[in-house]
Amino acid sequence: MDDTDRRLLALLQANARAPTAELARRLGLARTTVVARIARLERQGVVAGYGVRLGxxxxxxxxxxxxxxxxxxxxxxxxxxxxxxxxxxxxxxxxxxxxxxxxxxxxxxxxxxxxxxxxxxxxxxxxxxxxxxxxxxxxxxxxx
Known part of the structure; x- marks a missing residue:
């Protein structure tokens, strides 16, 4: 896991429903790169799932x-x-x-x-x- 992965995880923790295009823009990466990173983090078990945080x-x-x-x-x-x-x-x-x-x-x-x-x-x-x-x-x- 590198610094970009950690920044991506922080963004996902803040809003797991954020569109990948927005994540890519905030990280300065291509959308396909963000999709691939998320898939890798899921496969590795770093991202175990997505849920609801109560308001x-x-x-x-x-x-x-x-x-x-x-x-x-x-x-x-x-x-x-x-x-x-x-x-x-x-x-x-x-x-x-x-x-x-x-x-x-x-x-x-x-x-x-x-x-x-x-x-x-x-x-x-x-x-x-x-x-x-x-x-x-x-x-x-x-x-x-």
Missing amino acids: RRLEQGAVRAWCALSVQPRSNAAVLRALERLPEVEEVFTVSGQFDVLAFLRCETHEQLDALLDRIGQTEGVDHTQTSIVLSRKLDRRQA
Whole structure:
């Protein structure tokens, strides 16, 4: 991957629906070159897919939180499967340090978050949790 690939990836992260002609113009390349680079990045697994990033209107109406989980030994796989079944759990990371798992949660109300945290805390293999509610986003490099 070279600097042009990194610049192309940044443009795609900001707007994956940008026309290849616009990407080519911004990168100073031929459109066919951009198409070939994107295809190569997809084949190599650098670009795993394209998705939807929620807009500020929905973001501001959501209750978002980070939930750190301490998991009992040999229970990690079962806890991860349980988290996968909860649609409010958007992202899950295994981490080093005091906790084993870090989950990003998105709910419509504080009451929904409270019920979700109860379900997570009662999951077989979860020792304890610590949750931080997101108050505001100060930086998002994925935004255009």
